[in-house]
Amino acid sequence: MSPPPFRTLDSPERRRFLAGLGSLGLAVGLGLGPASVGANLSRLRQSMQAQYGQRGLVSLEAWFTLLERLRAADLETRLREVNDFFNRRIRWLDDIDIWGQEDYWATPLETLGRGQGDCEDYSIAKYITLKELGVPGDKLRMIYVKARIGRSGITQAHMVLGYYETPAAEPLVLDNLVPSITPAAQRTDLDPVFSFNSSGLWAGGSTQSRADPLARLSRWRNAINRMQQQGFI
Template sequence: MAYRRLAAVGGAVILLIAGGARGGFDMDRMRQVAQLRFGTAAAEAVDGWRSAVVSWRDLPEEAQLQRVNEFFNRRIRFAEDSQVWGQTDYWATPLEVLARGAGDCEDYVFAKYFTLRELGVAEDRLRMTYVRARIGGAGSSVTQAHMVLSYYATPDAVPLVLDNLVTGIRPASARPDLAPVFSFNMQGIFVGGATQASQPVDRVSRWREMLLRMNAEGLRD
């Protein structure tokens, strides 16, 4: 993401989630769209994703987290939206991220989130979390806006953090470099350490635009 935009993003997230009951992926449809829009390499990337998802379905949930985190961290190269899409802020679908093989921190998070939901991980265990990430070491005062995926085994558990900046999954208590700002999922927005969404969201934004593109690509409601 473009880190200078944290304040603007904070306001925009109040407009994020316009409904959005998640169905499953129609992988055949996604492959067709990938082939038509991006070419053979993109279709093959979808094939690889589908094969991986099938192989992960019967794994324990913690193993699914590890596999999904590793899959996208290894396959996707970090790049700003301006480089990948020619826009200052574009929320790419998992198909688009796989097709381009590149994305910013938000794109990693959305791809991991929707893959875990496809595997059956419950909505209330996953939150997309905006943080201030400290860079330059423990003594540094330099931070940048960043997004990670948080997994809650129980509502009041210390979440596990899935991050494109760090290879392994760690509990939030082991990531002093990250200062949470707020988090969200389909249920709404969570502020601070709240276990319940502080407010529902009912206005259209980039989140809804992304979901509409996903529906066209093969996400079944």
Template sequence: MFWFPAAATKRGATRRGRQHARAGLRPRLLPCALLWLGVTWSVAALDAQRMEKAAQQLGPNAVSGARALQQDLAELQSAEDRQKLAGVNQFFNRRLAFRDDQLVWGQLDYWASPLETLQQGQGDCEDFAMAKYFSLLAVGMPPERMRLVYVRAAIGGPGGASQAHMVLAYYPTPQAEPLILDNLIGDIRPASRRPDLTPVFSFNAEGLWQGVGPLSAGDPTTRLSRWREVLAKARDQGFLP
């Protein structure tokens, strides 16, 4: 397991990305990872009216879920980061059931917005992680403190099989060991207590990296599709300005 520090200047990361591009090197990414839109945000404010309107268009589960989420986020607005993490992590882990995209959406891989996931009442690891990510952005968590991380999750003990999985990592400082928010384990644990997870690559609003370290995985603007779509949906639904 290698949870390298997240610290890196954008200039340094970009320079290293160019060097690796010239050398013809590319990170080994999962198929649904080739999707990126380079966007940066300041502290986001939740737009309750947009969220309510979007929820009504999706259905009653989205409406009740959105209202419950708004209430929780309002209570967390002035809380410390750890309280925000715990509140958002608990909200989605308790409210949602884990189901594969094929069962929920009839597709092998679908990146749902938070309200779409609340309407279904279920989702896969990506849906859990992204719902937490956008909700934390909406409650004012600085985007540079969070990364969505694709990992290989060991199952069946040492030497057993592994499966692709996504978690949300929180860095209190750039050099700190991250805390891991996961739908498989209810409590938030430091990465050192998750030996079952091996990072493959990570991303957030500011870039895309190999593992969770400072090494850039190239120009993020070349990776669009699903990530761009889920960002647009999250914005339309009031999670982003």
């Protein structure tokens, strides 16, 4: 990805980003998922074996090893190692090429099983993994953004994971496009649109995006239903 064009850090979009996308709760307590994860390892192994066989099990066991290694680690290490794990292990590919659908939100098990995913899949997998490692869900949000590519001004829909120390804090951005975890103020190539987690939805950023938050929340609910069936409690 080419360096982004110059953009003032005091733009309205940037202030919204740094203020937690306006901290405006459009939908709270929607039943979007459990407050904690608590993976059932036996059920996850059975689900992976049934869907993806031995190759999937190898990836799942690597995820279990990651969890075990990081449970006692400090927050910075957990964020960095989880971000690196999925960025290195998962190959980016469009949903249409993976699933034959334009927009499919995969569970972490499906992403690990395939070894492929798009930006939503990276963000969901990191979110669930960090919650499993004890990071409070209210400090994590999946952020739907418009990402500018190079100096051409062309934008594309994209999703990243944000870690918020407080609801109004500048988030740290975990992204599959950029290997390092970066404060939002430094990601001038990203214009936030809305963010969400298991508790609700926050609006902000560009008002001209065609993204429909509620339509995407339905995909999130579907992913959560599959996660619960697979062994994510």
